Amino acid sequence: MNRKPADTEPVTNAPEWTVSSLSGALKRTLEDAFGHVRLRGEVTGYRGPHSSGHAYFGLKDEGARIDAVIWKGVFQKLRIRPEEGMEVIAVGRVTTFPASSRYQIVIESLEPAGVGALMAILEERRRKLAAEGLFDESRKRPLPFLPEVIGVVTSPTGAVIRDILHRLADRFPRRVLVWPVRVQGETSAAEVAAAIRGFNALPRAMNGPTGPVPRPDVLIVARGGGSLEDLWSFNEEVVVRAAAESAIPLVSAIGHETDWTLIDLAADLRAPTPTAAAEKVVPVRLDLLAAIADLARRHRGAMMRLGERRASDLRALTRALPSADNLLAGARQRLDLAGGRLVHMLGAGVRRHEARLAAAGQKLARLSPLVLLERARARWATAAQGLGRGFAHGIERRAAILTRAVSRLSLQPLRLRAEAGRERLTIAGTRLANARAARLAAERARVDNLWKLVESLSHKGVLARGYAIVLDSEGHTVRTRAAVSEGMALELVFADGKVGATAQGEGAQPATRGRKRKSDAAAPPPVQPTLFGGGE
Structure with a gap:
């Protein structure tokens, strides 16, 4: 096997990179070339904010996908929160994450991609809240006929509050409490929800620095017209839930007649304009005065007719009533019969007592x-x-x-x-x-x-010593003071005869007629001793 000599290996002057240095160079290059971009795409892989408060998801289109991250501070300030499948326009800077050799976009602001996306978000949110029952008609309550205090949640510097106050003054002047809020912007939804809950948290009477602050009888949440983005604060869940939870009847008056928001569905009554809201919460004072005058006139006429009808009915009833002699005839006859029976019974009673x-x-x-x-x-x-x-x-x-x-x-x-x-x-x-x-x-x-x-x-010896026996009209012995009534006829028996008397003075008790004391009528005679020491 032939080997090439070492001096024949190619020589290069390309610098050597470490992984960290190369990653850092790529990061700087990418950030310099794409320091600030506006990226359109569909949200994918969104599962809500992380436990740290940061949000991690992706943006995709038909052919590519890029990772995205929203830091905690930015996420809390977003007016539109990302949702799965939402088409958005993200503004941020492109950078890399060296630990995994990936590039990503750090989002600084986020907005829906067009009105269609907002309407899709709005419809999805409406279905979600409707499924929870926040828009049910059974939750809605009638407004008070004539509220003493009206609470208004709106901007204190706009024309809306002036229109409401002017309309209330024309129809029926009432006390108005204004809770100033921003009606547009990032903090608008939180301020409106806090205002609604703040009015509900007021007690019936609360002492403030300038005097008692009464609890409103009705609330008006008002804002002038604007685009869908301008009215978006009144589509936020926090505002809709605060309106649905309000114990005070609430009227929504957001935008013009053609505008609608989710708070209109949760409110007890929707007014097409702020001016119409003022008309709905109070009646017209002059109309009430005219109605009261008409009712008073009708009441007087009805009372006169009622008096005449009652007088006619009374005359008719008087003619139908029997005479006094006819009414007393039966009672007189019963009295005569009772008198006859009484005389007979008195005679029978006297004879029975004599026997x-x-x-x-x-x-x-x-x-x-x-x-x-x-x-x-x-x-x-x-x-x-x-x-x-x-x-x-x-x-x-x-x-x-x-x-x-x-x-x-x-x-x-x-x-x-x-x-x-x-x-x-x-x-x-x-x-x-x-x-x-x-x-x-x-x-x-x-x-x-x-x-x-x-x-x-013997009682004769007692009578001979100066005592006397007291008998009542029936011949019964009177033994106690309580048995004597004032004016009662008495008979005093002395040793040499009898004398009649009449009871007088404080000791006499109320007479008890027709009652016979058992102790007097049935008292056994005293037992007399015999010559043999016994009694018969």
Whole structure:
């Protein structure tokens, strides 16, 4: 195998490059040649911003693709955010990424490529928000008839606020609170959304540096006419969501009648112009005054007609009413029947009470101490007579026995025994007579003591000492002060007779008619002792 000599190898003067130096040279060359470009293409591979805040995606057309990056600071300021498939015009500088030997465009600004692209974005966003229910008619609320405070979100320097204030002054002057915002530009959407939420965050009364700031009753978001790009702030999601979340009824007045934005779909009412919005939130004061005057006139006429109709109805009803005699006839007849029954019932009641009183008197008579004492005396007299007859009969029987015994025995012993027996009988008779006299004396003394006790317990003894018995109109004993009513007829029973009286004074209680106390009517009579220590 033949080898070429070393001195025959080709010699070159091309400089040697390292990978880093070559990458840096390419980077500088590319940036110098394409330092600032305007590139049109379709967004591809967009997945939203990275966790670092930077956005990485690509731009393509029919034949090529280039990587693109938007740094965090630039991405936050973009008015239009990239979306997959969106055709955009990107302004930036072309550079390389040495770590992977790729070139890319660092985007500094981004805008849709023509009105058609914006309309496509707008339609896609409309479908997305409509699917979430932000445009449903059920969410929309009616405006207040006459708001006290109107909140306006618009530019304080434009002609819109002057048109609104002038129209409100012509129709019905109301208090207006203006929240100044930019209606065009990069920060416009955030300011409009913050203004809507700020009005909703106001309490019913909030003390500010210049006095209380009331919460508006209705909001107007207004802007004058312009191109689609000029009105784009009112198509942003943040504005649409703030309008849909507003607890205060919201009127959108963006652009002219032919212009429309997404906030018009989320608002409670869309006005074609800012001036029309002012007309929709307040009525015409002169029309209200005329309507009130017409209603007052109609009310007076209706009241007059109502009064006449009521008077006519009253006259008709008066003619249909029965006379006073006819109305009272039935009641009078019922009263007469009740009076007749009352007289009969009163007589029956009196007779019934008389019978009960007579029965009670007979019972008391049977239980009287005098009757009981007479019964005891009769029993003792009968007992004394029986005892005497028993003694006499016993003596006679013993005498007969002795006589028969004497007839059978000798006379002397029998005479002696007879004499002895006679003496014993005489002594026994004497002792028996003494015992009988002593027993009768003791029983008589006991009866006398019982009679004295009866006399001391009898009401007559109490009446003799100066007391009296109080009876009501029915003859019942009045035992307590509470049973006496003022004006009540009473009867005072003294030891020597009866006296009528009428109750007077503070102690008298209200009369209770027709009521009988059970304790008075059914009180049992006192039990009287007998000669044997018991009671009957």
